[in-house]
Amino acid sequence: MKDKKNFDITQLKNIAEDFSNTHATSIYVKNGKEEIKLKKNNTVIFSEQSFQFENTEKSENSNITEEKNIYIEAERVGKFFSAHAPDSPDRIKNGSIVAGGEKVGNIVSMDVIYDVFAPFDVKIKEIMIEDGNMVEYGQALFCIHPLED
Amino acid sequence: MFKKILIANRGEIAVRVIRACKELGIKTVAVYSKADKFSLHRMIADEAICIGEAASIDSYLYIPNIISAAELTNSDAIHPGYGFLSENQNFVEICEAHGIKFIGPSISVMMNMSDKAMAKKIAREAGVPVLPGSEGTVADINEALTIAKEVGYPVIIKASFGGGGRGMRIAKNAEELAYFFDIAASEAMSAFGNSSVYIEKFVENPKHVEIQILGDGKGKAVYLFERDCSVQRKHQKLIEESPCPVLSQQQREKICQAAANLASMIKYEGAGTLEFLYENDEFYFMEMNTRLQVEHPVTEMVTSEDLVKWQILIAAGHPLTLESKDLKLNGHAIECRINAENPELNFMPDAGKIEELIFPGGPNVRIDSFIYNGFTIPQYYDSMIAKLIVWGKDRNEAIARMKRALGEFKVEGFSTTISFHNKLMDNKEFLSGKYTTKLLEKNE
Numbered sequence: 001m002k003d004k005k006n007f008d009i010t011q012l013k014n015i016a017e018d019f020s021n022t023h024a025t026s027i028y029v030k031n032g033k034e035e036i037k038l039k040k041n042n043t044v045i046f047s048e049q050s051f052q053f054e055n056t057e058k059s060e061n062s063n064i065t066e067e068k069n070i071y072i073e074a075e076r077v078g079k080f081f082s083a084h085a086p087d088s089p090d091r092i093k094n095g096s097i098v099a100g101g102e103k104v105g106n107i108v109s110m111d112v113i114y115d116v117f118a119p120f121d122v123k124i125k126e127i128m129i130e131d132g133n134m135v136e137y138g139q140a141l142f143c144i145h146p147l148e149d
Numbered sequence: 150m151f152k153k154i155l156i157a158n159r160g161e162i163a164v165r166v167i168r169a170c171k172e173l174g175i176k177t178v179a180v181y182s183k184a185d186k187f188s189l190h191r192m193i194a195d196e197a198i199c200i201g202e203a204a205s206i207d208s209y210l211y212i213p214n215i216i217s218a219a220e221l222t223n224s225d226a227i228h229p230g231y232g233f234l235s236e237n238q239n240f241v242e243i244c245e246a247h248g249i250k251f252i253g254p255s256i257s258v259m260m261n262m263s264d265k266a267m268a269k270k271i272a273r274e275a276g277v278p279v280l281p282g283s284e285g286t287v288a289d290i291n292e293a294l295t296i297a298k299e300v301g302y303p304v305i306i307k308a309s310f311g312g313g314g315r316g317m318r319i320a321k322n323a324e325e326l327a328y329f330f331d332i333a334a335s336e337a338m339s340a341f342g343n344s345s346v347y348i349e350k351f352v353e354n355p356k357h358v359e360i361q362i363l364g365d366g367k368g369k370a371v372y373l374f375e376r377d378c379s380v381q382r383k384h385q386k387l388i389e390e391s392p393c394p395v396l397s398q399q400q401r402e403k404i405c406q407a408a409a410n411l412a413s414m415i416k417y418e419g420a421g422t423l424e425f426l427y428e429n430d431e432f433y434f435m436e437m438n439t440r441l442q443v444e445h446p447v448t449e450m451v452t453s454e455d456l457v458k459w460q461i462l463i464a465a466g467h468p469l470t471l472e473s474k475d476l477k478l479n480g481h482a483i484e485c486r487i488n489a490e491n492p493e494l495n496f497m498p499d500a501g502k503i504e505e506l507i508f509p510g511g512p513n514v515r516i517d518s519f520i521y522n523g524f525t526i527p528q529y530y531d532s533m534i535a536k537l538i539v540w541g542k543d544r545n546e547a548i549a550r551m552k553r554a555l556g557e558f559k560v561e562g563f564s565t566t567i568s569f570h571n572k573l574m575d576n577k578e579f580l581s582g583k584y585t586t587k588l589l590e591k592n593e
Contacts, residue, residue, distance in 0.1 A: 076213065076214055076217070077198060077199075077200055077213075077214040077217040077218045077221065078217050078221070079221060109213055109214070109217045110213050110216055110217055110220070110247070134221040134222075136198045136199040136200070136218075137183075137198075137199045137200050137201050137202075137208075137214060138183060138199050139199070
């Protein structure tokens with residue numbers, strides 16, 4: 001870059017455009033006494049298949065996927081249990097309709113039982129965890145579909 | 150021996166502990182925050198459990214999720230690394246209550262040595278030289294003024310339960326002491342939840358020298374010599390080396406033996422470090438860190454002992470078979486802490502994605518790190534991204550090797566302190582070995 005006193009608007013615009021068209025995440029440009037540093041807000045794109053190392057992580061968690069699924073997630077590490085016994089008529093199944101605030105399960109952590117509630121009126125699309133299994137923080141427990149008012 | 154250990158930490162120290170466990174044939178459980186989803190420690194452990202959000206308080210400091218993770222994975226023991234919960238007595242107590250072995254000292258030892266005023270009292274009883282000052286916590290300004298008059302100004306006011314320079318004030322006269330006393334106490338309260346402070350004679354231009362010890366918890370303790378950690382910026386260590394370049398063999402043996410005596414007296418279990426100020430051929434005990442230190446690799450390089458393995462073996466009840474008389478200082482080791490900081494902008498922390506990474510190699514070069522090509526450094530935690538440690542037959546060879554290794558080390562994507570370390574390796578005062586904790590202040 002030529003040694004001018006200041007960056008002009010056209011130069012700044014060109015730098016920003018060139019930067020946005022590259023895969024670089026940061027750029028540093030010096031012009032005489034002036035210097036600018038640009039950074040992109042990186043979104044990590046990391047395929048699970050590209051992991052060099054595997055471990056026994058139980059599941060991949062996310063709030064919303066491409067299909068706009070919504071999940072009820074574990075808010076703590078513990079052992080999950082359904083809200084009702086397997087032979088109970090109230091046992092939640094795939095397709096069950098659950099009212100907002102209704103208990104859908106428990107997580108037992110350090111000998112304390114914590115309730116898991118439906119956040120709003122929902123239809124259970126899929127139960128994603130079996131009774132007695134360990135859950136980690138943020139793990140998807142139920143895939144749900146919100147019911148309209 | 151333990152079958153499975155949970156590592157309650159992140160970053161390079163989690164990787165370091167996992168490596169030691171693997172070499173001992175012990176299964177490992179990593180815990181990680183959502184911000185550390187792609188961190189190396191999570192990927193190399195046998196199992197990994199997400200314990201919370203990015204903020205440390207919601208993850209690495211959130212005891213219920215860590216204990217639950219240990220219970221549900223049937224972990225026998227927890228290694229706390231350094232920082233986070235490594236010196237948290239509540240955590241040790243909860244581990245014990247749940248039948249999980251905490252790899253570190255007992256609660257009572259931790260409690261006594263974390264209270265700096267109490268630690269000083271114990272040191273005095275063990276024959277370890279301490280700075281003249283208050284016997285323990287200072288009750289009020291009147292007591293502080295009386296003690297300051299006895300030991301002479303300047304004096305330093307320190308938080309009893311603090312560290313890292315917080316709750317610390319230097320007073321050159323009675324007026325300054327009266328002014329700073331309440332400020333230091335309230336700063337201690339806000340930073341450490343306890344307003345207790347103590348005062349001692351301020352040593353103006355010291356070296357920071359620390360002694361590494363190992364204890365078996367039954368009264369046997371050995372020393373693994375000293376580290377010189379005088380290259381500091383705002384009380385944060387940047388470079389450490391072993392041995393200390395200005396100590397005579399006689400001084401070394403005397404202070405190391407005193408440190409081992411203290412560890413033996415308190416029946417210390419595991420790895421610990423006694424920190425000293427050193428000025429005019431005199432040592433003054435500052436505090437004991439009841440955990441593994443960041444800079445432990447320099448000791449490992451000059452003694453050929455694996456401190457993390459020893460921590461695990463001792464915690465599992467194996468006898469401490471080392472003897473101080475058999476341990477020999479071999480050569481010289483230096484460690485540079487590579488931080489994601491901009492030295493040109495007052496060491497402002499930086500973060501971002503690693504665009505290109507080349508680690509140095511060759512004989513006697515060690516890297517302890519958790520970063521890799523394409524990894525994005527989370528902005529939520531400590532800025533240290535790697536420790537570069539080198540060994541040489543003598544100090545000159547170690548410095549030459551460090552310069553060569555720093556020249557090979559390449560991290561693109563954000564600022565690092567590599568260039569700063571490179572400059573320092575040419576600094577005349579550093580090269581002389583006679584530098585003190587004022588080195589960087591003088592060169593700013």
